[in-house]
Amino acid sequence: MAIRNVRTDDNPVLREVCKEVTEVTNGIRKILDDMLETMYEKDGVGLAAPQIGIPKRMIVVDDREGNVFKLVNPVIIEEDGEQLSVEGCLSVPGFRGRCKRPMTVSLEAINENGEKVSIKAEGFLAVIFCHEIDHLNGILYKDKAVEFERVEDN
Ligand code: ZN
Secondary structure (H helix, E strand, O other): OOOOOOOOOOOHHHHOOOEOOOOOOHHHHHHHHHHHHHHHHOOOOEEEHHHHOOOEOEEEEEOOOOOEEEEEEEEEEEEEOOEEOOEOOOOOOOEEEEOEEOOEEEEEEEOOOOOEEEEEEEOHHHHHHHHHHHHHOOOOHHHHOOEEEEOOOO
16 A cells, blocks of 8 residues: 545646546555555545546545445435534645535445445535545535635644
């Protein structure tokens, strides 16, 4: 595994609509492992492939409550309820904000073994999935934040 360089701010790769992964190869598994290692090194709870400069539909998540995911081509198929999140982003360092997010989401994706998986998430985990899947569509949380403020530099 290797720690990758996290792209920030106005880097155009963060605005790309990412391409679907056609096959889960060893190369894809290596990228997922690198994403997870990079996320842990930066003390994040989620990371999307464009954040390390790869415009493909891949995300990793660890909500620090025992739920770890490495997902390819994730799609939200159902959402319900509403919550006001508190979010930051490794690609928008030094800021945090609040967004309106669904309270629960159901998604479908492919795992690192190439198997189709269905996931239901609520609360903080639902926020992370929404945030990371937005990255795959070139959307940053600050675009939809109802509050956005500078915090200490990180
Ligand atoms: Zn982010």
